[in-house]
Amino acid sequence: MSAHRLIHLIAVGIAICVGRPCLSNERPNVVMLLADDLGYQDVGCYDGPVKTPNIDKLAATGVRFETFYSGCAVCSPSRATLLTGRHHIRAGVYSWIHDESQRSHLLLREQTLAEILHDAGYATAHIGKWHLGLPSERFDKPTPDKHGFDYWFATWNNASPSHRNPDNFIRNGTAVGKLEGYSCQLVVDEAINWLNSRSDSPATDSSADQPFFLNVWFHEPHAPIAAPDSITKQYGKERDKAAIYSATIDNTDHAIGRLVEHLDQMGASENTLIIYASDNGSYRDDRTGGLRGRKGVNWEGGIRVPGIFNWPAKLQSGVTSEVPAGLVDVLPTVCGLLGLERDASIHLDGIDLSSVLRGETDHLGRDQPLFWHLQRSRPIIAIRDGDYSLVAERDYEIPTDNMFQESWIPQIRQGGYKNFQLFDLKNDPKQTTNLAAKRPEIVSQLKTKMLEINRSIMADGTDWSAAQ
Template identity: 70%
Template sequence: MPALRTVAFSLLLVVSGTFAIAGERPNVVMLLSDDLGFRDIGCYDGPVDTPTLDSLAARGVRFTDFYSGCAVCSPSRATLLTGRHHIRAGVYSWIHDPSQQSHLLEREITLAEILKEQGYATAHVGKWHLGLPGHGKDKPTPDAHGFDYWFATWNNAEPSHHNPVNFIRNGEAVGPLEGYSCQLVVDEAIDWLDSRSDDEEPFFLNVWFHEPHAPIAAPDEIVEQYGKVNDKAAIYSGTIENTDRAVARLLKKLAAVDSPENTLIIYASDNGTYRQDRTGNLKGRKGQNWEGGIRVPGIFSWPGTIRQDRVSHVPAGIVDILPTVCGLLEIDAPGDRAIDGSDLAPVLKGNEKAFTRHQPLFWHLQKSRPIVAMRDGNYSLVADPNYELSTSNMFEEAWIPQIKSGSYTNFRLYDLVKDPQQKQDLAASRPELTEKLRKKLLEINASIMADGPDWHLENQSE
């Protein structure tokens, strides 16, 4: 296993926890990786040199069974910011602004809004992909979701990670930039930290990288460590190491702003990789509700608060981020709506027996087969739809009535502890357990679909 390191588009939450001093609030910084595989980075036995990330794992808790909010990008990000299933939040699939009304609903309460209410300065830098105005669509910008400052792209860095031309800063196009996206995003984060008018004010810094999502690019001197400079696998690895280097620069700046003992870091990826060779031999990949499409790295580090150098096998995921941050900061999560995630604070503080997940982890993606998946304890239940949609790869909002009213068939059951590669279907041999879990899945599904917005209608409420 390579030495300690960090990755591309990962989720990093920094919370400087000076609770010993009355009235103070910790800072919160979140980093998210894009399309990063379960078996990409060093501390997950991956081939990429990521010393920053590996050192975070050594100083905290690494989850072996950590999950994205969805098997594709936009929905997972909606889940991360809200602690709610993405369909409740208005996002059925990845967002294509020119052809869809869909976006993160303004009526949702995001982590940024919660922290802003607590007196935090808030900023988002990097990929957004939760809907932006343009193309004849009047969609909200990140400031409508609680971010005072934002520097973002609709979707991917264009034309690639190298010299992107499509960043927008606070509603104004930035124009061509020189450099690599991950480094430019960290430059912006550092500039924002330096420009704060009140350096005593707590801050929430949301950092979402583009790497290693295609179209990929990385410096040749990094790529050459993994193969030829024109080899896609080598470039893919190069984007991850390049991001690790960018994260190292950000962490150095954060350490100058506050001590590492006052910093909580949470790391993950928005979904699984598109490269089958980086899933750790798990079944499926990005876009599929098999383990390879939804299982991702998950690391929590907060020296002095979270126990160090621990590996947890408790199933957890991006859906748990909002309630966990609220729990660690001792503030209330929204109480007027369903929160699908659970507070992981007991697990992080070394008391796993005190942790209770109030609802199984659940995934829905209309173009995936299986279309739904649920994790309850050691078991995974998956199913296919009992209806057919058109063959379009792009999400069509006209499908929404069928999605909301449809049900499921071909249920399959797997013991993920004994069979993480999901090779042995236990549904026939464990009919009572299968039926019990099927009822749970349908109950969760009904609740989520009842909240799902009707984007196909002209006057959809936001």
Template identity: 50%
Template structure:
């Protein structure tokens, strides 16, 4: 071969390799921060009562979404949607997961954000609450390892006995034992340690940090609680857990800044659904567990100095279902091949380049709830009500609610009483026994799945959020054409999702 030609070939190859390495270097690190049970108006930057200077700063220097939504109105379904970009029923998660009772879990066939980034050369780690399936006794389920995480430090559900000094964390599947400190700080401690010791410090990383706070059982340092009220006041303790989490996030941000990685790190912050406290959801209709806006609306903060201009507020309806396609879009990574994603790529909104397009409306399904479905298209929200009956001992549940409310000193007329009595800090052996029975009675039963799959809707309600943000007036009769158009979209999507959803009753 001619030596000059050989040299040209060599230079071309070197250039291609160099460009590839440069592209790899330019890809952002990714950090997802997820709160548990946080309301849409808890944070300072959303007009809330909690002092959150770190998150406020990320919002001020990033893009803050004002019409952002969780993947579902309850925990496990929301997390399944977030990590896959798919409607939760497609992924195998129908309701709040109890690993010792349920066969269901996030199906191993699902492609997660971690798997996409792992295949693109990222180091991946999960920290904190998981709640989409872990082995319990004879019920074998895939762990975060099987879902794309090189390393994980977390727990299957909540921190026990509370956020203070938890005893149920695991590291890569092995129990860690009793820990000293508060769960949000312990999670960030481990995240920082992983950053410092991971095998390849030059490798881009993905950290999935799912905090337990402010879910019950509540606990926070007295010196923080006292900022918000009496040390025994539940609202003050709740606020303090959010404040403490903000301080933990501040330590992580400081570490990224010290190591020179902050500007090329995409940080995304949200909550898994609305708060169980009706005073923290901005006056919206509904709370945690509701398919009205109060149960679905959550914060949405995106920060990446090297990637897009900050200091902006974005009003486009969006949600955590959009995380996977958005991360792919921002990092220049192909979306999973052959996988139907229910979310959309928000990168045109963030980078101000190109045109944002959502191929299908936002959709939330709660098959055991009376409000079975919510579909969002522009300013319109169509709600579909369940048309099938599920076995329920409502009389016993009502009696348990009455007894628990009396014992805990909670007004029985309090809205969303079920969430109030199960999330209170009040505790006694008898109260805990009653609460355990109540939780079992309202837990999703896999035996219901055939009824759900064969069922449908009884009626529909339409709301225009531009004129009725509190969803007080059903305008389906006044807007019949809009109602029929959205109803057709909802029924088509519902049929498609149900075809994907597995029947755990047969497994």
């Protein structure tokens, strides 16, 4: 047992004695729904073109964030940030992970949301895309069960060969083989089966009385894409990529609807916290809401995503929040809402959004700005502090390979920045006008904050190129 787990269990015992909110049958369930490459303006409640009545209902009966951000402009690092509440480089993940050629993975030293909930008595399951490192022929890496999940059904990266009839799922370490159907539906099938298997268990600590954390990470609409023709035809021709892209999102919405309906049938929906978001922006320029950039770059179009929190028993209903927030805030927010302890010695880069979600305030300060770093992006670095965004480019060269090379890490950790640009996101959300020359005092203030956060993060980062 890790030290932080032991500390937490002791804290839980103390909490019981003094009457603090903890282990009881009234504890809420937690469901995390994460799309893959879904743009800021894809789904209906964000004025997108796709019919998403089930996602829209979560927004209509919950809190929808107008300015919600991914943990990174690409996949693996964003997911590391979501699970830890920390910048992904602190957690060992610099870019998207290729297990066959890289040592990189989510570090075991990190305290994940799953570990916190597991230690508080929750049953935990990860179902869907993982992409935080799985064992390969060359490298032995920790599997999801080493990060706090009792049960897992996952793919290392994308559904292969596409969303249709994937053949690369692994269940608790054993390859499943080819499955028939579409990935989003298969993922929800597995989630429902897991919930049912718990309901059918004897009434013990691991049975239906136990609250659950269900981490559902869809593959859609990440390429290679596929969707039923009957849905695709609603958006265009059967072979039109834009139509298929939309259909994958529509199909995922149907799957989410089935999962929510099952929670209703279980009598669990009222006391279940559901969070919906995407890991990064869309790779399609027409799905970013006109924001600058797209997936893979640290402009708003690459990092702005949908963000919805729904918990009928406790949170506001039908509210749109203008407070800037993101995946980095999920872990501290869940801990805050549920009254859970975490290891306070671990620095978090996110904050607790509980007071916003409960309607107690419409303004929330941060100890540090939201921060993004991605070595292949121009700009490579970005922060958001209040209404302002500051971005910068790297002052060093790295190869143009799309695949991240761990040999770059020493240069990334030591590298500097140039061409700082300032944008007023309140009045210029599309980042069309660089204000750096007109507001040098703000640039100076934000540059100091940016470089301070960067130094802290790089000091925590693992040099995988030196790992043996």
